[in-house]
Amino acid sequence: MSYVLGIDGGGSKTTCILMNCSRQLIGRGEAGASNYQSIGIEAAKKSIETAIKESLIASNMIQNIETQNTQVKAICLGLAGVGRPKDIEVVKNIIQDLRDNGSLPITWNLQPHNIIICHDALIALVGGIGHNVGIVVAAGTGSIIFGRNSQGKTKRVGGWGHILGDEGSAYKIAIAGMQAALKSYDGREINSCLLADFQQHLELANIEDLVDVIYRRGWDVKKIAALAPIVDRAAAKGDQVANKIIDDAVEELFKATSTVIEAIFQPGEALEVVTTGSVWGSSGIREKFVNAMVEIFPGVEVILPRFEPAYGACLQALGSLI
Amino acid sequence: MSYVLGIDGGGSKTTCILMNCSRQLIGRGEAGASNYQSIGIEAAKKSIETAIKESLIASNMIQNIETQNTQVKAICLGLAGVGRPKDIEVVKNIIQDLRDNGSLPITWNLQPHNIIICHDALIALVGGIGHNVGIVVAAGTGSIIFGRNSQGKTKRVGGWGHILGDEGSAYKIAIAGMQAALKSYDGREINSCLLADFQQHLELANIEDLVDVIYRRGWDVKKIAALAPIVDRAAAKGDQVANKIIDDAVEELFKATSTVIEAIFQPGEALEVVTTGSVWGSSGIREKFVNAMVEIFPGVEVILPRFEPAYGACLQALGSLI
Structure with a gap:
């Protein structure tokens, strides 16, 4: 039997899923961060290796990873902050090293086009929707909106990080809340319970201690x-x-999503928009977003993620086998 | 003859002015940063000591600082980020050390109330206006608005730093410019020459390199x-x-200034507002601010700084002698 590996590598966690060619999840493993730009190449490699190993251990088929072998025919890694050719080269070298050093009980059977390194927004889209057409509106610590149409054309809006962008993200909401609390304290803004709420939550004697x-x-x-x-x-x-x-x-998330729709989809085209990230945990935010969306774009259905990003990475890997 | 010392201690520079009791500037010296929270107590002490020494050297009266003595009867230090009792204690200890270690050719003749440690916004106000009633609207890298009325009541708005506030500051203008350029690039914002301008200024092959x-x-x-x-x-x-x-x-600078006026001044009261900081170097910003100010507050006159903050510190020091 042959398999694919899908890896979701982030700034705090790496997830790996082992999938067979019938889209069945065989094993799933987790490890620490794999953002090499922050933690270095060796540490990133270790996390990726551990996540793969854990997915092999978790699969029922492999009781003893020392003696068993799994044939892997494709691998897809979706990694935060990986976009430039230089980044892709670094990650390709990491995979090459893992193949060469033999530390994993895997029979690697990879053609170059079966090694896919991509932006984490793409695997979030593919996992969230279950295929590779639609839009992902990711709003967690940061924010990015990414879409792909049926011709394979993609469009990204946002994802510029907490200083240059991340509009609609949890970071921006939290900062706006604290700024408003301080403005209220200064007398520049109408009274708001945010002042007392932040003070209480952070156990501050005075809001100035923010x-x-x-x-x-x-x-x-x-x-x-x-x-x-x-x-x-x-x-x-x-x-x-x-x-x-x-x-x-x-409004920011709506505007960014509208920009993606208008850039690569037809007016009125039926399309799924998947929301991912902690911001959507607020029922208020999600309801307002959904209402605005369906009012302006009647063809749009806003869905919750069907699968996780690492699953999306597996689907991308499978796609390379066709 | 007796003198006072006025010190303006900042994150990148420390300025000291030696003044006689007739408000005449006798000497002026500069040294590096004295923000002890960033650079440590010893380095801050060294900068303050050097700035004082330089002001003594610069004064014509002291040709040889080894053998001459200057009687100092009051000292005022206005320091960025110094507000809490703990901070004031640290700076008082620095002054005490400088008095004790005898490294300066000064005869210290200070009563406790002649040692004044205050926020740098106060000395900017006093220096900028030439006395201690009015408002300073400081908009440089950061922003803060600080006023004092004739009864001695003070009101501060802003000064919360680049993450929590600093509305109207150069930092916020620059960040807003880059955010707008990226939004324009994304297609979320109307076209703007900011895109090309930032790219050219920073010599970027692509705006994504921001x-x-x-x-x-x-x-x-x-x-x-x-x-x-x-x-x-x-x-x-x-x-x-x-x-x-x-x-x-x-608008942010106007709103913050209005808040200070309404908090501690009478409606229609004649009052000077001094603008300090790099943001005012833009004639467009200053003109818009002045127009808005005089329209709503006819008693207000917006002025350019008459003296620098270290001079304001000297006036504060002199005030403690009365």
Whole structure:
């Protein structure tokens, strides 16, 4: 029997799925980060190797990974921040090393076109929808909107990171919430419960101590993004300032998605839009987005992810075998 | 003869002015950063010591600092980011050390109330206006609006740093410019010359390489803020997107200043507002701000700084002698 490997490599976790040629999930494994730009090539390689190994162990067929062999005919890696030819070369070398060093009980049977290195938005799209036509609206710590039409044409909007973009992301919602709280404290903004809510959640004696939290404690983007639900809950309570922030986030996500639709799809074309990421955990945000979407684009259906990105990577790998 | 020292301590430079009791500038010296939170207490102490020494050398009266003595009766230090009692304690200890170690040819004759440690916005106000009533609208890399009325009541708006605030600052204008350029590139925003302008200025093969500049080359807030004139020039050329960014910045600075006026001044009260910082180097921004100000607050006169912050620190020090 022959198999494919689909890998979703991110800044905090790497997931690998082993799939057979009938699209059946055989094994699934996880490991640490594999963003080589942050953690270095050796650490990224180790994470990818561990995730593959774990997927082999998890598969029922392989009881003892030392002695068994699995024939792998295609591999697809979707990796955050990998887009430029230089990045792709680095990741291809990682795969070559894993093949050469023999540390995995795998019989590699790969043609060059069966090694696919792509942006993580593509595998999120393919996994989320279950095939490779549609749009993924990813809004977690960061945000990116990525679409592919039936002719294979793709369009990306956003994904510029927390300083240059990430509109509608959890990071941006959290930051907007804190900025509004401080403006309210200054007297520049109408009163908002965000002031008390952030103070209470972060256990601050005074809202001025936010400065300590953000600049001196070295909070990273992920940790700040995790504060977004404070804004979401304040909006649900009816806070006007928080609702404005949520509406702005929905507007940004809507505008970005519209741009992708208008760029590569026909007017009125039936199409699925999959939402992924923590921001959609807020029922308020998702409902507002869905309402705006179906009103302007009647052919659009907004869905929840059918499969995870690593599964999408497997489908991409299978696609290369045809 | 007796003197006072006024020190303006910042994140990249420390300035010291030696003044006599007739408000005459006797000497002026500069040294490196004295923000102890970034560079440590010893380095901050060294910068303050050097700036004082340089001001003594620069004064004509002291030809040989080894043998001459200057009697200092008051000292005021205005320091960025110094507000909490803990910070003030640290800076007081630095002054105490400088007095004790005898490295400066100064006869210290200080009562506790003649040692003034304050926020740098206060000395910018006092220096900029020439006395301690009015408002300073500081918009450089960051932004803060600070006012003091004739009863001594103060009000601060903004100054929350580049992540939590700094609306209307050069950093925020530069970031908004790059975000707009990328939105324009994505097709989410109308065409703007900002796209070509940033690409050309930063010598990028492709605007996507902005990601490299901002995230991988480790550009700090100051270096990013220095890109604000690109937006300013685009606005002057008539670019609609750039003009919106400039208008938003003016609106933020206006709103923050209005908040200070309404908090501590009487309606219609005559008052001077001094503008400091690189943002005001743009004639477009300053003109828009002045027009909005005098329209809504007829008693307000917007002025350029009369003296520098270190001079303001001297005036504060002199004030403690009365």
